[in-house]
Amino acid sequence: MKTCSHRKQDTDATDRRLLERIAHGDRAALATLYHSYHERLCVFLYRVTRHREIIDEVINESFWVIWQKAADVRQAPRVSIWIMGIAYRAAMKALRRRGAEAFDEDNLTLYRTSSTNGEEVPELRDRITHGLSRLTCDQRLVFELVYGIGHSLDDVATITGIPLCTVKACLLQAKAKLRNVLPFLAVEAPKTGAP
Template sequence: MSFTPRPDEVDQQLLRAVAGGDRAALATLYRAYHPRLCQFLTRLTRRTDLMDEIVNDSFWIVWQKAGGFRGDSRVSTWIIGIAYRCGLKALRRDGPDDLDSLDDDDLPATAAADEPAEQRELRDWLDKGLSKLSWEQRVIVELVYAGGHSLEEAAAITQAPVGTLKSRLFQARLKLRNLLPALAGDAAPLKENLP
């Protein structure tokens, strides 16, 4: 599932209102970002109770720090960065078991009721492939491909160097190119085209 980017001007207006103590503006941001954050957080954990806690903690920080937003990035980058750091903190507190241990049984049931079977099958196949990646690789794939963030924005979110993220993304694509055919029943792995 990918998300259509929201106009940053709208989010900036809402954030200014939140900085002024407007709870309705916070509720609007929460409703707008909740599905996106949950989708992103599935790459860190499959525990929905923990995801809800992370989203709530993130918006508590948004409420407290809205006045400190300097506009160095899009509001979405700022909010997802907060959720990422809250997620890592929660996982460290609850134990790192979640980070690299995603089994096929842990995959979320994200199919829409009216989604065609072919779309559902493709998404399930990709989710199985993503579950085989390290959590660092899953996060960068989610940010760049599903979230539509540039590598620079992903670097701001994860507070990691762009070069590190490029390497993780390259390794994730290489691993997926080798894993996905096997998951589809075709055991012939593909080779990454190197320059």
């Protein structure tokens, strides 16, 4: 059985081959890459922006950039992180065009707030919403990418273009603000590198 690290390497190698073909104008390779990433990008973009109405626009814009810059991926540590970075920047651009915030305050519930029998726990949802509303936009973004999606601190720095030391500081500040409101979030900070 392959380890997670081997699967990531295999996936990255496959993605790099697709990007080589895309760099030479292969539209079928672009379609394959698009279908491979579409669902992941939908989840990622919703978690990052909380604006469903821009997701398709952002994904299409991202793949236009990928089509144009496929030859540039050699510089990226992993193709998936390169693609997420493109999508992140496209999402921030789309939000600026619309004059919207990166997080819609009415939709801040990040985590499933249900009991073991599947019933929603309103008190927990309210505590999470209240706790997250205390964070700055950057703190929420880093917190969501690390704890909501599971990216490493290094990956968050690469995706967002925020220096690693700033990513770490944002996460520490977010946890400090949330510790009193949400004691179950008083967990150890993720390590840098792949999760």
